Amino acid sequence: MKRNCFLAIIAISFLFACRADGMVLSGPLEGMEFVAIPAGSFQMGSPSSESDRESNEKQHLVTVRSFELMTTEVTQGMWQEVMGTNPASGYGVGSNYPVYNVSWNDCQEFIAELNDQDSRYTYRLPTEAEWEYACRAGTTTRFYWGNSDSSSDIGGYAWYDGNSNSSTHPVGQKLPNAWGLYDMSGNVWEWCQDGYTNDYDNCPTDGSAYCGSVSYRVGRGGGWSDDARYCRSAVRGDSGPGDGEINVGFRLARSAR
Numbered sequence: 049m050k051r052n053c054f055l056a057i058i059a060i061s062f063l064f065a066c067r068a069d070g071m072v073l074s075g076p077l078e079g080m081e082f083v084a085i086p087a088g089s090f091q092m093g094s095p096s097s098e099s100d101r102e103s104n105e106k107q108h109l110v111t112v113r114s115f116e117l118m119t120t121e122v123t124q125g126m127w128q129e130v131m132g133t134n135p136a137s138g139y140g141v142g143s144n145y146p147v148y149n150v151s152w153n154d155c156q157e158f159i160a161e162l163n164d165q166d167s168r169y170t171y172r173l174p175t176e177a178e179w180e181y182a183c184r185a186g187t188t189t190r191f192y193w194g195n196s197d198s199s200s201d202i203g204g205y206a207w208y209d210g211n212s213n214s215s216t217h218p219v220g221q222k223l224p225n226a227w228g229l230y231d232m233s234g235n236v237w238e239w240c241q242d243g244y245t246n247d248y249d250n251c252p253t254d255g256s257a258y259c260g261s262v263s264y265r266v267g268r269g270g271g272w273s274d275d276a277r278y279c280r281s282a283v284r285g286d287s288g289p290g291d292g293e294i295n296v297g298f299r300l301a302r303s304a305r
Contacts, residue, residue, distance in 0.1 A: 071083070071084070072119060072228065073116060075118070075300075075302075076162065076165060076166040077126045077129055077130070077162075078125065078126075078129070079120075079123060079125065079126065079144070080118065080122075080126055080300075081118065081119045081120070082116040082117060082118055082119065082300075082302060083116065083117060083119055083227060083228045083229065084114065084115075084116050085112075085114060085115050085116065085117050085178070085181070085182050085227065086114055087111075087112060087113050087114040088111070088112060088181070089109060089110065089111040089112070090109075090110060090112070090180075090181050090184060090186075091107050091108070091109060091110075091188065092107065092108055092109075092110040092177055092180055092181070092248070092282075093105040093106050093107035093108060093248065093282050094107060094190075094280070094281075094282035095107055098190055098280075098282070099190065099195075099277075100190075100277035100280065101282070102283070102284070103246075103247075104246050104247060104284050105282045105283070105284065106247055106248050106249075108248050108253065109253060110177045110181070110253050110254075110255060111253065111254055111255060112177055112178055112181045112254075112255035113254075113255055115174075115178060115301050115302070115303055116169075116301065116302050116303065117174060117178070117182050117229065117299065117300075117301050118299040118300045118301075119220070119224070119228055119229055119230055120146075120219035120220050120230050120231060120299065121146040121147075121219050121231055121235060121236060121238060121297045121298065121299045122146065122147050122158075122297060122298055122299055122300060123143060123144050123145060123146060123147060123219055124136050124141065124142065124143055124144075124145050124146070124147045125142075125143030125144060126147070127147040127150070127158065128143070130158055130161050130162060130165075131157070131158060131161065134147070135147065135148070135149040135150055135154070135292065136148050136149055136216075137149065138294070139214070139215050139216050139272070139294050139295070140215040140216035140217060142218065144218040144219060144220075145216050145217070145218055145219070146216055146219055146231070146235055146236045146297040147297050147298075148216060148236050148292075148293070148294055148295060148296060148297045149292040149293065149294060150292050150296070150297060150298065151288075151289060151290050151291055151292040152173075152239050152265040152287075152289040152290075152291075153289050153290050154292060155173060155239050155298050159171050159172060159173070159300070162300075167305065168304065168305060169302040169303065169304055169305060170302060170303055170304075170305055171300050171301070171302045172241060172300070172301055172302070173239055173240055173241040173298060173300070173301065174240055174241065174299070174300075174301040175240060175241050175242055175255060175256055175257040175301075176240040176241070176242040176251075176257065176258070176266045176268065176284075177251075177252075177255045177256075178255055178301060179238065179240050179268045179269075180268065180281060180282065181255070182227060182229060182232070183225065183229070183232040183233070183268070183269070183281050184225075184281050185225040185226040185227040185229070186226060187225075187226070187281070189281075190280045190281070191205070191233060191279060191280060191281060192205070192225040192226070192232065192233070192281055193205050193223075193225075197276035197277065197279070199211070202233075202234075202276050202279060204222065204223050205222050205223050205225075205233060205234075206222060206231070206233040206234030206235070206270070206279050207222065207231070207234040207235045207272045208233075208234045208270060208271075208272065208274055208275065208276055208278075208279055209272065209273055209274055209275050210275070210276065212234075212235075212272035212273070214272070214273070215272060216235055216236060216272055216295075217235060217272070219231055219235065222234075231269075232269055232281075233269055233270055233279035233280075233281075234269070234270055234271060234272060234274075234279050235269075235271065235272055235297075236269075236271045236272065236295055236296055236297035237267040237268065237269055237270060237271045237285055237293075237295055237296040237297070238267060238268050238269045238296075238297060238298050238299055239265060239266070239267055239296065239297075239298040240257070240265070240266040240267065240268055241257040241265075241266075242257040242258045242259070242265065242266045243257075243258050243259060243260055243261075243262030243264070243265060243266070244262055244264040244265060244266045244284070244286035245258060245260070245262060263288065264286040264287060264288055264289075265286065265287060265288070265289045266284060266285070266286060267284075267285035267286065267287055267296055268284065268285065269283075270283060271295035271296065272295055273294075273295045274295070
């Protein structure tokens with residue numbers, strides 16, 4: 049008995065060590081995987097000197113708690129398994145393609161269904177701060193691979209208008225960032241939990257979502273129909289919560305219950 053307890057302690061210690069080192073963790077659906085994102089602080093937004101910078105990217109310090117984030121975008125196969133339908137059409141269709149034509153409200157329905165199915169975790173959209181923190185993975189450059197937007201550089205990491213052939217592509221085909229996250233730039237924009245504001249002045253600095261009275265929700269990451277500048281780590285998009293678009297999908301964050 050004592051030996052078994054000792055082995056159990058060893059196993060638990062090994063699990064947590066692996067989690068800290070970026071071990072891939074299973075999700076409740078086929079192909080759904082997560083990595084543990086460590087807590088930390090970072091400068092959210094972009095410096096005034098950054099090329100193609102937009103006025104809504106004001107740089108400010110944010111501290112984020114640890115959480116888990118999907119390694120890829122939610123796929124059409126995952127959506128089909130939970131919701132029984134596939135809303136994607138015309139811009140890449142297949143079980144391993146990212147789901148699109150889903151609104152922020154649709155995503156909340158998917159999340160509610162998933163939370164009913166898995167009692168171990170609480171699933172949600174990442175906050176905007178969590179998304180950028182995870183996308184950067186410790187970098188301060190324009191993109192998580194550096195500052196270059198040449199086709200030879202961006203093409204290794206992202207599907208964008210220069211290489212997408214006007215379509216989404218199966219998830220996880222490009223190189224990941226340093227924390228093992230795929231397609232954080234390009235393929236499809238990704239919904240975040242936050243309401244959209246034109247600046248960060250009233251947004252929280254603890255990594256939580258901005259939930260003020262707003263008409264739009266935040267999207268991040270750029271998509272297959274956008275040029276390279278929209279794949280920058282600081283770029284922010286917005287859309288109505290009821291709008292489903294051909295280049296917008298999502299990935300999930302989760303925490304233990």
